[in-house]
Amino acid sequence: MSGKVKLTQIRSIIGRPEKHRRILRALGLRKINMTVEHKNNPAILGMAKKVPHLVRVEEV
DSSP states (O other), X not given: OOSEEEEEEOXXXXXXXXXXXXXXXXXXXXXXXXXXXXXXXXXXXXXXXXXXXXXXXXEO
């Protein structure tokens, strides 16, 4: 696991559980179509796996 991953929020957090909201905030995502880059590590990938219906994950 090396390099970076690009995370893009694809759906709204309206009506989602508070846990999902906190995960997206921790990833740095606030709005739909917002994209952030993070190092490819187990912590980031684990958070992304908790909300796969809200984010798109791409390796850079």
